[in-house]
Amino acid sequence: MFKYLKNDIPSSIVVFFVALPLCLGIALASGAPLFSGLIAGIIGGIVVGAISGSKIGVSGPAAGLAAIVLVAIQELGFESFLVAVVLAGVFQILLGVLKAGIIGYYFPSSVIKGMLTGIGIIIFTKQIPFFFGHAEAKTKGFNLIKFFGSLDQVETSSIIIGVVGLLILLLWSSVLSKKGRIFQIIQGPIVAVAVGIIYYLTTKGGDLNIVTGNLVNVPVPGNSDEFLAQFTLPDFSAITNPAVLLTAFTIGLVASLETLLCVEATDKLDPHNNVTPTNRELFAQGAGNIVSGLIGGLPITQVIVRSSANINSGGRTKLSAIVHGFLLLISVIIIPTLLNKIPLAVLAAILLIVGYKLAKPKLFLEMFKLGWQQFLPFIVTVVGIVGLDLLKGIALGLCVGIVVILIKSYRNSHFLHKEDKSNGEQKMKMTLAEEVTFINKGAILKELDSLPENSYLELDVRKTRYLDYDIIEILEDFVIKAKERNINIKLISERGTVENPPSYIEFFKLRPQIQN
Structure with a gap:
């Protein structure tokens, strides 16, 4: 050390x-x-x-x-x-x-x-x-x-020194800090505080003096x-x-x-x-x-x-x-009197800069350009925090974020490609995602129910690493519907290819009693 x-x-x-x-x-x-x-x-x-x-x-x-x-x-x-x-x-x-x-x-x-x-x-x-x-x-x-x-x-007087302090901070961060190492060693906030103390001492007792209630009080x-x-x-x-x-x-x-x-x-x-x-x-x-x-x-x-x-x-x-x-400990012991000569307006100027950096207007535009999936949780969190309180704002934003994830997951469960075979039969190829959970039930069920009669479906699960039992049940129920509508199914997996499997539960070797 x-x-x-x-x-x-x-x-x-x-x-x-x-x-x-x-x-x-x-x-x-x-x-x-x-x-x-x-x-x-x-x-x-x-x-x-x-x-x-x-x-x-x-x-x-x-x-x-x-x-x-x-x-x-x-x-x-x-x-x-x-x-x-x-x-x-x-x-x-x-x-x-x-x-x-x-x-x-x-x-x-x-x-x-x-x-x-x-x-x-x-x-x-x-x-x-x-x-x-x-x-x-x-x-x-x-x-x-x-x-x-x-x-x-x-x-x-507070307005005057507040504006002066704000100008010093802006000048220091945007111009002087890039001019030399001395301006990096001596930071803008401490300069603004020093100027505030000097202003208080020089105007004390005058028309532009700062009242005691508007000074630091330690x-x-x-x-x-x-x-x-x-x-x-x-x-x-x-x-x-x-x-x-x-x-x-x-x-x-x-x-x-x-x-x-x-x-x-x-x-x-x-x-x-x-x-x-x-x-x-x-x-x-x-x-x-x-x-x-x-x-x-x-x-x-x-x-x-x-x-x-x-x-x-x-x-x-x-x-x-x-x-x-x-x-900091030494300053509290040795110079508390000096600290009490700092105008609160100068500290407020420092915090105005801090607040602005946390909530730059440019950030709102950047989040908007990223799309509604990013902007909606962002703006809900902001409004919730400002209008209610911090914890409620975070909770609201998190809930919206979860809903956005669910919507994206609902949409990204599978990919469906349609083409016509030479004999006029319509061929569909459905490729399932790497992870398919109960959240995707609605999307997959909707696709299966929309398949036309006398069609041919290739169901590709080679990339799927996790297939929820709820999805397997949907496929199991679809066996009967497929026969009634003359839909032929070809199941493609790492274990091989099966035409019109009689039981998806048997194929995936997943039974209700061993789900745990």
Whole structure:
């Protein structure tokens, strides 16, 4: 782990600069105490980084969970919500022990993209009041409708620094980051935060000053006892609350999916082609969430923004992730006063970019061009998440995805070719697919019933590796119909060719009593 110190130390500094504003911003988007975002970043770096088998992945509070966390804290209260975080960690450890690291592959990519897009839309819309410095933006139940109904309460100074921060981020990502390594080492978010602090200090007491309510507010401890008092303990008396258990399951499932997707993406980006053990990663994330929940932190996942920054900065081992966690811890201890000079509008600008990247308008067009089979589950997931909630949106998208698969399977069970023989007899050739299940009963039965009288059918099952007993029963029933309609059948299989077999059940050697 210490072999590549010259690579990992500079990389850890870059990741720290990226992570610091994101930890605060995601806590802001989640409606949680800002200190809880820093706790999650510290635990994600030190605890998860130490246990994980990933060499370049970096974990911390995730934007993808902000929508869930926001609703959960409002409904449960923060202490009860922390119980859900701990239980979500236990659930993830169980997934790791059960070797469920492949769980992400059971969700259609269209649903996953819809999930990230829906989350991006929620993050984007939730930051608009903070970007405009609305005085009531942090109160429970405040939304865009109330915001547009009270525009007289926006703060001009917050708008100014929000716009400046947004321009810096756009300029940095689209222009300056390509001009030199210094612009890659010093990331746009940390520059936007620094400019925000300078603006606050220079305008303090003036006409364009930023009021205290629109600034970051993390506790400033005077001694070690006060520092320890900042950490919030979960209220385990709520452990039997069904809402807590549902929230825990939701966090555990979504955090695992987001982590596994990030693992897949970072492994592809890694120039050294390292492969992350997914089951161990679930175990590490679960351990991190248990610790984070026990001391007042937000849920943790592996995060693509930090992981890609680590890769682009030359990180080689998990040491870069661990050191970045210690740097966050040091910043909390040494510079909390400085953190409290950061305007919330700047953090909102950072999260507007995050939300936009998750829900790019171009993605909607790309999914539409892929056809209705991809677009329909995608858009249903997006609408479900934005209009209902995350879990219901994913469930709706998954149901639509399953229906699409069933329709495609229904259509792809066989291939039917028609031709006329020299004697005028109509010849049909039906080739069954590699796997034919009960789902295909309707399609095959429809084709058999539509065969004309006095025709000839070649039934080719040489490519079929699995033939459901339900299909064999249809063929068995068709024997009588074929005789009545003078349809001759030629069955072609790897075992040979049979003209008008008297029994398909006998031919395939499949009897009801041995189906198990």
